[in-house]
Amino acid sequence: MHELSLALDVIDLVTEEAGKNSLKDVYEIHIEVGEISGVDADVFQRAMEIVLKNSSLGKAKVKIRKTPGIGRCTACDKDFSVSDFLACCPGCNGYPSEIIGGKELRVTSIIGE
Amino acid sequence: MCETCGCGQPDEFTIRVPGQNENNEHFHPDKQGGHYHTHSHDHEHEHDHYYEHDHQGDRVIEINKEILAENNLVAERNRGFFEGRGVLCLNLVSSPGSGKTTILEKTIRERNEGYPVSVIEGDQQSMNDAERINKTGVPVIQVNTGTGCHLDSKMVSKALKQLEVGNHGVLFIENVGNLVCPALFDLGETKRVVVMSVTEGDDKPEKYPYMFISCQLCLINKSDLLPYVDFDVDKFISVVKKINPTLEFILISAKTGEGFEKWFDWLDKNRKCHVT
Numbered sequence A: 001m002h003e004l005s006l007a008l009d010v011i012d013l014v015t016e017e018a019g020k021n022s023l024k025d026v027y028e029i030h031i032e033v034g035e036i037s038g039v040d041a042d043v044f045q046r047a048m049e050i051v052l053k054n055s056s057l058g059k060a061k062v063k064i065r066k067t068p069g070i071g072r073c074t075a076c077d078k079d080f081s082v083s084d085f086l087a088c089c090p091g092c093n094g095y096p097s098e099i100i101g102g103k104e105l106r107v108t109s110i111i112g113e
Numbered sequence B: 001m002c003e004t005c006g007c008g009q010p011d012e013f014t015i016r017v018p019g020q021n022e023n024n025e026h027f028h029p030d031k032q033g034g035h036y037h038t039h040s041h042d043h044e045h046e047h048d049h050y051y052e053h054d055h056q057g058d059r060v061i062e063i064n065k066e067i068l069a070e071n072n073l074v075a076e077r078n079r080g081f082f083e084g085r086g087v088l089c090l091n092l093v094s095s096p097g098s099g100k101t102t103i104l105e106k107t108i109r110e111r112n113e114g115y116p117v118s119v120i121e122g123d124q125q126s127m128n129d130a131e132r133i134n135k136t137g138v139p140v141i142q143v144n145t146g147t148g149c150h151l152d153s154k155m156v157s158k159a160l161k162q163l164e165v166g167n168h169g170v171l172f173i174e175n176v177g178n179l180v181c182p183a184l185f186d187l188g189e190t191k192r193v194v195v196m197s198v199t200e201g202d203d204k205p206e207k208y209p210y211m212f213i214s215c216q217l218c219l220i221n222k223s224d225l226l227p228y229v230d231f232d233v234d235k236f237i238s239v240v241k242k243i244n245p246t247l248e249f250i251l252i253s254a255k256t257g258e259g260f261e262k263w264f265d266w267l268d269k270n271r272k273c274h275v276t
């Protein structure tokens, strides 16, 4: 359900940015959703469609790009895929010292005129 | 209300003080109005019109803004409010029925020193929890989120305008019982506390890692029921530590009071280090 309230936040954010840039119509909203951001990209896509239909941005299409979860082990200097928080370093079998990708949850760009 | 199914809008919420029911306040941020929720509607027919325009004047605007930016901004303002008053604010999250309200009742009645305590109760509906806290005599306010499944920083900010929060005290926020959604929403709390009861499966952390990763303390409640359930405390702790190595644990029972000294010490320690 939090996908729905996030979708409403996107409408606000895009409406404001469209205004600032004097866009009359917005045709595309590009969003990045990380694999380990806590947001389900497919649910979010549907939530965005529902919310957009009832907004002043009804012409806009949502394009979600999923970004992979990537952990880094600083000891082994290795990057590896983490699709959950239990993934381990292929070098030392330790937990990632940092997460360098996959937590994104942002509007990257909009297209309009 | 939604005409199709009777649900509320996700960001429609109510703030109520026990005993003052006439002054109910409703907030309808009401973005573009209308009807938005996640029932399965038919989508086949829609969106054929996207490319009707000729794209000649199209411009690409780079935005790169966090979707949670607005929530995070208000959360930082709340945090400033707490820091300015030396208030330790704890956001209590859990599955429904883990014992949050019972823990709060006992904590308020038996706490070590007479420091001020206030409570924000988040529930989808009903004033029950606020009324239970009201009987302990501390200031309390109920936020009903309607169909919303979590508190957000704006709701807390609104609630703070009507709630008496004593300097150098503790503000407890009991979030909506839900291990998924509240994880994403910073309320401006000093620390986040997850309450886990031993009647739940000890595989919860693997199922809901976001919640366990975002907390600083885990209260394992209902320890009095350990003899009757299949909950392996050591295994639970070792699994959670893989997800969040710095999480602290206290095993308690809100029924028998087991572990409450440790919990009170934790509160005192965190209150004091927060004040300086």
Ligand SMILES: Nc1nc2c(ncn2[C@@H]2O[C@H](COP(=O)(O)OP(=O)(O)OP(=O)(O)O)[C@@H](O)[C@H]2O)c(=O)[nH]1
Binding pocket: B094, B095, B096, B097, B098, B099, B100, B101, B102, B103, B129, B176, B177, B221, B222, B223, B224, B225, B252, B253, B254, B255, B256
């Ligand atoms: N045996 C036992 N029961 C407990 C304990 N703590 C709470 N309970 C019981 O668990 C039930 C739920 O407790 P609440 O305090 O209402 O739980 P909650 O987390 O506030 O519930 P929601 O607000 O609905 O999510 C009640 O029947 C309590 O009496 C405990 O330590 N031991």
Ligand SMILES: [Mg+2]
Binding pocket: B100, B101, B102, B129, B174
């Ligand atoms: Mg409760």
Ligand SMILES: [Zn+2]
Binding pocket: A073, A074, A075, A076, A077, A078, A089, A090, A091, A092, A093, A094
């Ligand atoms: Zn390694």
